[in-house]
Amino acid sequence: MELIQRGGNAGGRREVRAMLKLSGQEFCRWATHAAQALPDEACGLLAGEAHGGDAFVRKIFYLTNIDHSPAHFSMDPREQLAALKELRAEGWQLLGNVHSHPESPARPSQEDIRLAYDPKLRYAILSLVDGTPVIKSFWIRQGVVEEEELRIE
Numbered sequence: 001m002e003l004i005q006r007g008g009n010a011g012g013r014r015e016v017r018a019m020l021k022l023s024g025q026e027f028c029r030w031a032t033h034a035a036q037a038l039p040d041e042a043c044g045l046l047a048g049e050a051h052g053g054d055a056f057v058r059k060i061f062y063l064t065n066i067d068h069s070p071a072h073f074s075m076d077p078r079e080q081l082a083a084l085k086e087l088r089a090e091g092w093q094l095l096g097n098v099h100s101h102p103e104s105p106a107r108p109s110q111e112d113i114r115l116a117y118d119p120k121l122r123y124a125i126l127s128l129v130d131g132t133p134v135i136k137s138f139w140i141r142q143g144v145v146e147e148e149e150l151r152i153e
């Protein structure tokens with residue numbers, strides 16, 4: 001199964017870029033979790049390791065979307081703290097966050113862009129449109145969205 005999603009390549013320029021790697025197992029578990037959370041958006045934190053620019057997701061922490069909304073999310077702050085504690089205890093880094101889009105494509109919404117609070121965190125988005133899970137990862141810095149290569153292996 002070909003699941004590689006390439007990042008943006010504006011102007012056809014080839015660059016060596018960092019990428020985000022996710023195991024097929026973690027991807028499938030997250031997609032299943034997001035489907036079970038419907039009609040609400042699911043949200044979580046990406047924990048793992050970063051080496052030489054590449055980042056490897058070791059675990060996705062599933063957090064409660066306290067907005068209980070199909071159009072936006074807020075992470076439960078207590079669960080967020082517990083996840084941060086656990087990931088530090090494992091020696092992992094917080095790589096970014098992840099949420100689902102039940103009815104829209106895998107790209108940041110205007111609200112996602114407006115609410116992006118940390119330029120050091122990536123924003124992975126899983127779309128469930130048409131029942132086919134698609135995940136993409138983005139950096140959002142000062143309102144500018146840049147897709148990052150995400151490889152599922």
Ligand SMILES: [Zn+2]
Nearest residue numbers: 101108109112
């Ligand atoms: Zn969103």
